[in-house]
Amino acid sequence: MQPVIPHEGMEPGVYFGLSEDAYHADPALGSTDLRRLLVAPSEFHWTWAGNPDPETQEDTDALTFGRAVHKLVLEGTNAFQGLYAPKPEGPDVLVTAEDMKVWLRNRGLLDKGTKESMADRIHAIDPGVKIQDVILAEAKRNGREILTDTAYRRIMLASAYITKNPHLARSFAGGQSEVSIFWIRRGVRLKARLDYLRVVRWQDRRCAVISDLKSFGRVKPGQPLAQAVTEAAAGYKHQAAHYMDGLAHAKRMIRDGIVHGFVDREWLERVATAQTMLFAFVFFKSQGSPYAQAKLLQPQNPLIEIAQRDVEAALDTFTTYHNHFGAAGPWVSLEEPQELSIDEVPRWLL
Numbered sequence: 001m002q003p004v005i006p007h008e009g010m011e012p013g014v015y016f017g018l019s020e021d022a023y024h025a026d027p028a029l030g031s032t033d034l035r036r037l038l039v040a041p042s043e044f045h046w047t048w049a050g051n052p053d054p055e056t057q058e059d060t061d062a063l064t065f066g067r068a069v070h071k072l073v074l075e076g077t078n079a080f081q082g083l084y085a086p087k088p089e090g091p092d093v094l095v096t097a098e099d100m101k102v103w104l105r106n107r108g109l110l111d112k113g114t115k116e117s118m119a120d121r122i123h124a125i126d127p128g129v130k131i132q133d134v135i136l137a138e139a140k141r142n143g144r145e146i147l148t149d150t151a152y153r154r155i156m157l158a159s160a161y162i163t164k165n166p167h168l169a170r171s172f173a174g175g176q177s178e179v180s181i182f183w184i185r186r187g188v189r190l191k192a193r194l195d196y197l198r199v200v201r202w203q204d205r206r207c208a209v210i211s212d213l214k215s216f217g218r219v220k221p222g223q224p225l226a227q228a229v230t231e232a233a234a235g236y237k238h239q240a241a242h243y244m245d246g247l248a249h250a251k252r253m254i255r256d257g258i259v260h261g262f263v264d265r266e267w268l269e270r271v272a273t274a275q276t277m278l279f280a281f282v283f284f285k286s287q288g289s290p291y292a293q294a295k296l297l298q299p300q301n302p303l304i305e306i307a308q309r310d311v312e313a314a315l316d317t318f319t320t321y322h323n324h325f326g327a328a329g330p331w332v333s334l335e336e337p338q339e340l341s342i343d344e345v346p347r348w349l350l
Helices: 022-025 031-039 040-049 061-075 077-083 097-105 113-126 132-141 149-163 225-235 237-255 266-272 302-325
Strands: 015-016 085-087 143-146 176-185 188-202 205-216 276-285 290-299
Touching: 015 237, 022 188, 031 040, 031 237, 031 302, 040 302, 061 077, 061 143, 061 149, 061 176, 061 188, 061 205, 077 085, 085 149, 097 113, 113 132, 132 143, 143 149, 149 276, 149 290, 176 237, 188 266, 188 302, 205 225, 205 237, 225 237, 225 276, 225 290, 237 266, 237 276, 237 302, 266 276
Parallel strands: 085 143, 205 276
Antiparallel strands: 015 176, 176 188, 188 205, 276 290
């Protein structure tokens, strides 16, 4: 029997309620891994969870923004506000030590001491006074991440442009969010984490729909936003192909009872018996004027066929390099040096 690689990780199955950290820590190959394999084996291995010493990705404002939008759109306002809070700002918020001193002096009170001691005196007199340091400390104790007021308003606006759009409003409703799938194909352990999975009537057939929330910000001067979304969606074609492969395996595993977590059994049955599937990219604009639009991909779409060939090539590369170097690496290039051909050189360099 062909050994399965990577050797360690989650058992094949459909998982509901699996944490994001647990999913990302598993060395099974996801769509981002496959895209990196197409760039270069070393590009993949550099950040792969199966690498004993991977390069860790630094958190950025853009990543925080994306996670926050996902939480709000996929799980709702209560879940979002449980994890995020706007930074307290405005004329009614005491921010600096001087702000506190002025507040105390205006009431004929002692305006000396540390910010902490002055905050205690102020709240002893009026617990309703907004003191930025106190609010931030309380949010941190409760595990909430602080967003700038600009980011907070932008996140709420992005959500509104999706939930108020009659064509997009149901994209993340009536189903299950954060569905994790692990499966084995060609002796390789694979994974996918669906933003949202629902079942609808599509062209008179029961259809399982994968809705995936994406941001875009790169727009050429004068370019129609709809065209920018088209280009962005085409760039993610490998994810759509990989996720639809995962959903096909998930339907079989649901029928076989390989399901983990709490989920409605009737809904699972509708997924397992769906006659077709559809991938829906829901894009929101992360910079400048707000905008949201969806792009749909069916399994027979030529872009999916192209992506499937690329995925097979990526799996070939993974198997070759894993067998040659193992998980630890380094995954140095196995390509033989070739003479530079003029056909490879862009015309603007000639």
